Amino acid sequence: MEKKVLVLNLDHTPVAIVTVQKALVLSFLGKVSSLVHYEYLSVRTVDKSFPYPAVVRLHDYKNIPYKGVLLNRNNLYRRDNHECVYCGSRKHLTIDHVLPRSKGGQTNWKNLVTACHRCNTQKGDKTPEQVGFVMRQPPFKPTLSYFLAEYAERNAEEWLPFLDLKTV
Ligand SMILES: [Zn+2]
Structure with a gap:
């Protein structure tokens, strides 16, 4: 499976998950810079090979209204x-x-x-x-990081330092 790339806002808040192609395009356009690469992986074109980004950060702060995780x-x-x-x-x-x-x-x-x-x-x-029921954990509002951590633990440990695992 192709590895995904985590996109962080300028303030390091996770804002999106994109494909490696999309991350490279953003990088060529000068919109993001890579913070971490996946080890032992590279992206090849006809005549070049690039390190495979794992986490990239936007150069400009994007005001993305925080919608949170969809309640469903x-x-x-x-x-x-x-x-x-x-x-x-x-x-x-x-x-x-x-x-x-x-x-x-x-x-x-x-x-x-x-x-x-x-x-x-x-x-x-x-x-x-x-x-007389006792809840095993009180209900809380999960952050995007909370769900991303699940994916990261299995597929992208490189993301973990960038995820805020506190719950709100
Ligand atoms: Zn039950």
């Missing part, structure tokens, strides 16, 4: 490691509103968790405290 079922399951936050089951996963909607609970990262069908049904229209 897949990303929510990923945040919770595909496990029910109440019992740890990995089967029949559903999405649970921690504070039920009927009690004013909102649909956002901090009020949604992955729950198995059984726990979700048992909890029903109550709060975790009311049914």
Whole structure:
């Protein structure tokens, strides 16, 4: 599989993942500079060979409105490691509103968790405290870095020093 390139803003915030071709074009256009290369890899053209960039940084600060990680079922399951936050089951996963909607609970990262069908049904229209459920981890809003770290650990260790692994 072709390795991807991490693009950082001028302030070192990760802003995008691009292909190596795109990274080289940006580099030729003078828009980015390489910070780290993948070891033992190079990009070849007909008569030249270039180091293969792993992390590049924009020369100009780009004001990219931070949209955060898209809130959807897949990303929510990923945040919770595909496990029910109440019992740890990995089967029949559903999405649970921690504070039920009927009690004013909102649909956002901090009020949604992955729950198995059984726990979700048992909890029903109550709060975790009311049914004696304890969450294995409190819900949090993941950063882009949080998801990138998963990819980086498997495919691009060169990125890890540039990822901010704190959660918000
Ligand atoms: Zn469960």
